[in-house]
Structures are given as structure tokens and as C-alpha cells.
Amino acid sequence: MAKVVRKVAVIGAGPAGLVSARFLYSAGFDVTVFERNERVGGVWVYREIPPAPPSPGAAVYDSLRTNLPTDIMGFAEFPDFTPDRAPTYPTHPIVLDYIERYAAHFKLFPLIRFRTEVRDVVWDEAAAEWVVTVRGEEGESEEGRFDAVVACGGNFYRRNMPVLDGENVFPGGLFRREGEERSVRESKVRRVPSGCG
Numbered sequence: 001m002a003k004v005v006r007k008v009a010v011i012g013a014g015p016a017g018l019v020s021a022r023f024l025y026s027a028g029f030d031v032t033v034f035e036r037n038e039r040v041g042g043v044w045v046y047r048e049i050p051p052a053p054p055s056p057g058a059a060v061y062d063s064l065r066t067n068l069p070t071d072i073m074g075f076a077e078f079p080d081f082t083p084d085r086a087p088t089y090p091t092h093p094i095v096l097d098y099i100e101r102y103a104a105h106f107k108l109f110p111l112i113r114f115r116t117e118v119r120d121v122v123w124d125e126a127a128a129e130w131v132v133t134v135r136g137e138e139g140e141s142e143e144g145r146f147d148a149v150v151a152c153g154g155n156f157y158r159r160n161m162p163v164l165d166g167e168n169v170f171p172g173g174l175f176r177r178e179g180e181e182r183s184v185r186e187s188k189v190r191r192v193p194s195g196c197g
Contacts, residue, residue, distance in 0.1 A: 003128045005147040006030055011118050013108075014042020015099055017152035019075060022106045024150070032144065033108070034134055036117040040103045042154055044096040060092040078102050121149055 006029060010021045013035035025031045039045055046060045066073060069088045070081040073095065080101070086094050103109055115137035122131045130146045 003147060007129075007146045008032075008148045008150060009034065009118075009121075009130065009132050009144065009146040010150045010152060011121075012042060012152035012154060013037075013040040013103070013112050013114075014044070014152060014154055015075075016154065017042070017150070018099065018103050018106075018108055020150045020152055021108050021111055022077075022102075025108070025111060026106075031111050032146075033112040034116045034118050034132070035112055035114050038114050039100070040108075040112065041096045041099045044092055044099055046092055046096070064092045065089045066092075066095060074098070075102060078105060121151075 008024050008029045008031050010017050010024070010031060010033040013021075013033050017033055017035070018040060021031050021033050037045060044060060046062060046064075048062065065087075066089050070086050070090055073090075074081040078101075081090075081098050082094070086098075090098075103112075113134075113136075117135045118132060119135050119141070120131075120133040122133075123129075124131050124145070127145070130149045132144045132146055132149065133141060134144065135141050
């Protein structure tokens with residue numbers, strides 16, 4: 001007979017993790033959300049000064065606007081994206097506010113362990129459960145056992161920094177990490193965008 005799933009770990013408190021936690025919790029599961037940062041929002045949390053590696057930086061920059069309208073970005077079960085004051089293509093603070101209000105509305109904050117990084121997830125065949133090893137803010141390590149794990153770490157968890165031929169001999173300055181965008185925008189230099197610019 002298959003083991004009944006009751007305890008679920010959700011990794012990440014960005015939009016996907018919060019939606020997963022909300023529906024699992026409302027279905028009666030015992031849910032624990034592990035979030036490495038100090039707040040919900042995932043990539044929508046802007047940091048003017050990015051944390052040092054290996055901590056992930058923010059994927060947003062200070063002047064970011066979404067490329068999707070609010071009626072597409074919002075969750076069906078929480079349509080209040082504040083269209084009366086939000087522009088059609090909102091800035092990242094408006095999106096983050098919406099995500100935080102979603103978490104508060106569905107009472108998800110008590111389920112979240114902030115500043116807790118998941119270090120390992122291993123299947124224990126004998127016990128038929130997942131062993132999740134986490135590290136807290138003070139560096140302490142602990143294990144938890146769960147019947148299921150939902151990984152919502154997102155696409156932007158790790159930076160993708162390509163190495164360019166000749167970059168070490170280029171006489172000009174290079175920047176390609178979050179946090180540097182503001183200083184370049186405010187300086188008198190020419191910028192050459194790549195990718196989506």
C-alpha cells in the first residue's frame with residue numbers, strides 16, 4: 001500500500017512557492033516553506049547592493065517594468081492587483097507588494113521559515129520519505145522528513161555569467177551583475193546592450 005502524503009516541503013517563497021503552499025495547505029497538508037531570503041517575493045525582491053556569492057542576487061533592477069499586463073500576471077484566486085492605481089505594466093515594487101499581499105491574504109507567513117537555505121534533498125528508500133537538510137541564518141544545520149517536496153527555486157536561482165574571449169585584456173570597464181546598472185546609468189559612458197538590452 002502506498003504511503004499517505006501528509007507532510008510537504010516547499011522550497012522557495014516566490015510566486016510559485018506561495019501558490020503551491022496556498023493550495024497544499026488549503027487541501028489539508030502539513031506545509032513547511034523554506035525561503036533563503038528574509039522576505040517573500042523571489043526574484044521580485046530588489047536589492048540595491050546585491051549579496052556576495054554564493055547568495056543569489058536579485059533578478060530585478062531598480063527601473064524594471066514588467067513585460068506582461070497586470071491582468072495576465074495576477075493570480076486567478078487573488079485578482080486584486082490594484083488596477084485602480086497600478087499601471088498596465090507595473091514596476092517591480094508594485095509586483096512585490098501584490099505578492100506580499102497574496103501571502104498575507106492566504107495566511108501563508110506562519111508556514112514560511114525565512115533565512116533558511118535548503119542544502120540537500122535525499123530520498124530515504126527504507127522510510128519512504130524525503131530527508132531535507134537545511135541551514136539556518138546562524139549556520140546551524142538540521143534535517144526534516146517529508147512525504148513530498150515541491151521545488152520552486154525558480155529559473156534565476158544561479159547567475160549565468162558567460163566568459164567572453166579577451167575580457168581579461170579589455171581596457172574598458174565591464175559590468176554584468178545586478179547592482180551595477182544604476183551606477184552605469186548615472187555615469188557618462190556609452191552602454192552597449194546585449195540580449196534583450
